[in-house]
Amino acid sequence: MNKIFISKKVIYVFYIFVVMLFVYAFVVFTQFEHTKHSIREVLFDKNKEYIDNIAQNIVNNLQKEVTPLQSLKTKLQNDKKLRKKLEQNLELFVTKKYRYIYIVTKEKNKKRFLFLLDGAKEDKSDFLEEFIPLKMKKWLEVYQTKQPLFFQNKDTDGLWMTYLYPVMIQNKIEGILAIDFSLTEEKNIESILDVFIQSSKTFIFLSLLVLSIVLLLLFYEMKKTKIIKEQSAKIRQFNVTLQKRIEEEVEKNREKDRQILEQSRLAQLGEMLGMIAHQWRQPLSAISAASITLNMKAQMDMLEKQSTIEIADKIADLTQHLSKTIDDFRDFFKNTKEKKEITYHELINTTLEIVEASLKNKNIDVIIEEESQEVFQTYANELKQVLLNLIKNAEDILLEKKVEKPYIKIITQGNRLKVYDNGGGIPEDIIDKIFDPYFSTKSLNGTGLGLYMSKTIIEEHCQGKLSVKNEKDGAVFTIELPSREKDEKDNNR
Ligand SMILES: Nc1ncnc2c1ncn2[C@@H]1O[C@H](COP(=O)(O)OP(=O)(O)OP(=O)(O)O)[C@@H](O)[C@H]1O
Ligand SMILES: [Mg+2]
Structure with a gap:
């Protein structure tokens, strides 16, 4: 001002x-x-x-x-x-x-x-x-x-x-x-007095003139000051309103994000059930086979103590396995708000444990090429969800396009993790929109929240970067996490 x-x-x-x-x-x-x-x-x-x-x-x-x-x-x-x-x-x-x-x-x-x-x-x-x-x-x-x-x-x-x-x-x-x-001499004194009076009058007149000008300027300045004050008050008021609106909008956005997260979690829950089904299919059929064996042996009076114990142990192992799968899933979707140390190797393993069975079932090859040794201090569980999203998207496109010899390749290098597929890539006209919330090309079962959530997690929570590009056979998604040394330096700053 x-x-x-x-x-x-x-x-x-x-x-x-x-x-x-x-x-x-x-x-x-x-x-x-x-x-x-x-x-x-x-x-x-x-x-x-x-x-x-x-x-x-x-x-x-x-x-x-x-x-x-x-x-x-x-x-x-x-x-x-x-x-x-x-x-x-x-x-x-x-x-x-x-x-x-x-x-x-x-x-x-x-x-x-x-x-x-x-x-x-x-x-x-x-x-x-x-x-x-x-x-x-x-x-x-x-x-x-x-x-x-x-x-x-x-x-x-x-x-x-x-x-x-x-x-x-x-x-x-x-x-x-x-x-x-x-009386001429006296007259002189009078004239001197007259001159004095006259010049005084002139002086007063001029002073009044100057005074009026000064007053006018002062008035003008005061008016200007008043206008400026009013304007700054308005601006201040506007700023307050703006601030309030921004806060409201931010809060709304947060709320929206919360809702989106909730929605995507529900969607993932649905997917999870599918995956659990895949995980369970094999042990369940094994349990079923074991129980049929027991049944048959019992009917034919061929039950021996040793084999019965073995079958019972197997059933116990299998149920244990089922139970572990449930724990795995529960851990996977547990939203821990704490940062944890994790390597890309651990990330890939824990994620694949959940999804591998379903991929195998669909004949999708999973190729892993690991180079990265880096340890990240980050929100590990959220990161697993991101990787799962990327794998699920790849799986979806591979199935949709009915690709021959479908594969998903995961490569790690330094602080980068790349997920390739040979599903043919993302059409150029939509590649800029795939991270937008609710953008989906899947008429059924597509919420369009997977990539939006993934980007939010990587870039806002983990301070990293999630990007996409098309390569020869298909799309490549790249996760870049901040290196730990850099992170520490940032924290010490
Ligand atoms: N690997 C990929 N190859 C080709 N297109 C992809 C790939 N990954 C994502 N897309 C495109 O990006 C869109 C958005 O993906 P996003 O994960 O956000 O939502 P969605 O997969 O459609 O829905 P949801 O994640 O809820 O199942 C997809 O609909 C799809 O068209
Ligand atoms: Mg998706």
Whole structure:
């Protein structure tokens, strides 16, 4: 699985960043605007105080020079020296910031103002020049209230303020001292703040953009992780189901094998009865002959003690033989689950003991060519059943084909045992199927389980190999058992 890993630390840092961003945005959008206004007010108040001081100073000086008997206008008209002095006095206060300092007066009973004095160096207007300013409304206001007044000049470039201070002589308003001053510097501070606010906003905007992208990616990744998780859960579930089904199938197969084994055992039991019959025929007829002899001798009063004992012994021997045959058969079909040491020689002998009589009876020659000396540690009884199956199949084909001079040849070599017959072989079109369960060409008495069971026994129980091929005269079945040394090596591994 392509695992997506986002460490918890990263997520925490991310959360902290988001919270900080929102706090910052809040501060920028609310507090900074507020601060901007506060700064303006503070600056304005500072200026106000300072200008008020200037204004008071100038007016105090003026009051000292002007006697109450004359109006300010008349006094200045008559006394050029005083005017000059006052003008110079005003000029002292002129700076780059407080550029224009002048005094205006209202004409009696007229809504007209006259220009009395001017402190600006560059702009020396003539005394008493008639002046109809745009600011007349404010001047009138000062004349009425007799109170100083601040106001903003919006008609000029930049940020300009004007301070109007009433010139009072003997409680009578004689004129207005006007100071125009610029707030451009303060404006600069504001612009810096503005730039700062603006760039903060841009920063917030960009951060939000990045944040959205990150969130989107995160969401996408989470969705992907979720899908992968769901899929792996499904796969896990599927695996569990599959595992269960495999186990069920394996169990079913085992059950089927058990049933097949049972069936084939029953079939073999039938065959066994046939073989027992063959085995018994000769001793039974011998017993029968002996009993007839006894009978006849008795009838003819020729029973002698010695011959009676001999005949009785013979009968006893024969019955013993019959009994042994039964034991042999029983042992043969006993399904011992233990491995036993066995050689091919023992295997052939014990199997032939059972089947030889029946083969002889059918005139089938049994040829044995033994070379193998190997001892195998294996399921001997099951192995005997395999050999019996192969011999029985050979016998069947030989009888079916009514072969002249039928023979079965058993050859051993190393770990190999081969069973030949001269029954003509297996047709090529069925040779691949003969090991399948229930495959049989025998319409009667064929279960089709013999070779299937044989293959299972050799390959699965004994870890060997069972194969078939056709040769000149007939089929050859080869059993290959694992050599003991190899087996031991495997076990030690
Ligand atoms: N030696 C052989 N020569 C020719 N055909 C053979 C030989 N051995 C087996 N066969 C073919 O393989 C088939 C399958 O054999 P298998 O032993 O599995 O079943 P079967 O012999 O038909 O039945 P059962 O073993 O129950 O008697 C046989 O029906 C037969 O056609
Ligand atoms: Mg068979």
